[in-house]
Amino acid sequence: MIQRIQSLWLIVAAAIAFATYKLTLYTGKIADGSERIFQLANDFFMVIVIIALGLLALISLCLFKNRKLQFKLSVTGVIFSIAFLFLEYFKVEQFKKENLILTGSYQIGALLPIVMIVFFYLAARGVYKDDRLIKSMDRLR
Numbered sequence: 001m002i003q004r005i006q007s008l009w010l011i012v013a014a015a016i017a018f019a020t021y022k023l024t025l026y027t028g029k030i031a032d033g034s035e036r037i038f039q040l041a042n043d044f045f046m047v048i049v050i051i052a053l054g055l056l057a058l059i060s061l062c063l064f065k066n067r068k069l070q071f072k073l074s075v076t077g078v079i080f081s082i083a084f085l086f087l088e089y090f091k092v093e094q095f096k097k098e099n100l101i102l103t104g105s106y107q108i109g110a111l112l113p114i115v116m117i118v119f120f121y122l123a124a125r126g127v128y129k130d131d132r133l134i135k136s137m138d139r140l141r
Contacts, residue, residue: 004064004126004130005122005126006070006074006122006123006124006125006126006127006130007061007064009119009120009122009123009126010057010058010060010061010074010119010120010123011057011061012119013053013054013057013077013116013119013120013123014054014055014057014058014061016112016113016115016116016119017050017051017053017054017057017116018050018051018054019112020040020050020109020112020113020116021040021041021047021050021051022039022040022041023039023040023107023108023109023112024037024038024039024107024108024109025038025039025040025088025092025106025107025109025110026038026092026095026096026104026105026106026107026110027104027105027107028095028096028099028101028102028103028104028105029101029102029103029104030099030100030101030102031100031102036095036099036101036104038091038092038095039109040109043091045087046084046087046088046091049080049084049087050084052080053077053080053081053084053116056073056076056077056080057077057120057123059073060073060074060077060123067127067130067131067134068131070127071124071127071128071131074120074121074123074124074127075120075124077116077120077123077124078117078120078121078124081113081116081117081120082117084113085113085114085117088110088113092106092110
């Protein structure tokens with residue numbers, strides 16, 4: 001299970017998903033000079049989605065014997081990660097409007113879902129290559 005490269009990519013994707021939970025996504029300053037911080041832990045729906053993404057990566061990791069399902073789950077992880085990225089953007093924009101943020105910046109927690117998309121993609125590509133390799137070996141028999 002761990003000796004396959006896609007297993008490593010799925011472990012990293014799960015770790016990123018669970019790390020995103022605690023990191024700051026956005027910080028901004030309001031008119032009186034104080035800072036407002038938006039974290040994923042402040043929004044229940046986003047917490048559920050990121051935990052589901054982490055669990056999806058771990059479940060896909062455990063399905064190493066069923067390559068077709070592992071591939072489908074990895075592609076699903078890519079799609080849901082992209083959807084999460086859009087959700088994150090809209091939640092931050094809503095946060096900026098509600099708190100009347102004058103200036104602000106995205107933090108490292110906001111960039112991690114992009115990296116998670118890459119790792120889900122690499123895992124799907126690895127599963128696909130394994131499947132092709134096994135099919136070619138079956139033809140040689």
